[in-house]
Amino acid sequence: KCSQSSCSRQYYFVNVLKSWDGAQKYCRENYTDLATIDNKEEMNRAFKTARGTFYGKAWIGLYDDLTSWKWSLNNATILGGFQS
Template identity: 50%
Template sequence: FDQFLFLVDWFLTFTLSVPHQYVFVNESMTWAEAQRYCREKYTDLATIENEQQTVQLIDTENHDSIDLAWIGLYDDLNSWKWTLEDSDFFKVGEKDFRNWYDPGPDNYGGQSLCVYMDNGIWYTTYCFNYRPFICYDGKQFN
């Protein structure tokens, strides 16, 4: 029985530590168009759960290209939300991870409702701006 528990514990630890796969799309679209594209071809716009995933995105071979790219965070006028709001997707505390520029989101005039990432830091802007974007493909890789 102890060996079984060890194997289950090892499997869960390994599974939870495997990073997610992201796909950079170097085509400029509005935030809504980018979300639709990601949902049709992958899973959704990128959801960044923690600092490790931010580093993973910055360290990709397309680092110079992913500057100013849409991610899946938006403001629904009540709070900041991820497009992928599946509670099973997040571990404790991950849904609340934020990496805002200092002093934080300004939501200028109540219209800067969408988020892009520049060198790992998050900024708000108008959703109708055109930017490249990062999709999450729903797969995990080793």
């Protein structure tokens, strides 16, 4: 899933098998980046993008930086749970 950063995020589902790095590269070349999900409402919106067409696993922009979890788009450190 890819997101475009603006006042409201827009999610795109790309049904192509790729590694995390490959998916990130594809999203950065065609959209903005892998999906950044800040809260449960955004998570539900992202799920709805692929509902009915895909029942597997998909990449998002969250990654483990050895010392903390970060989002690939803005490098914001995740301190635990969703931000309010």
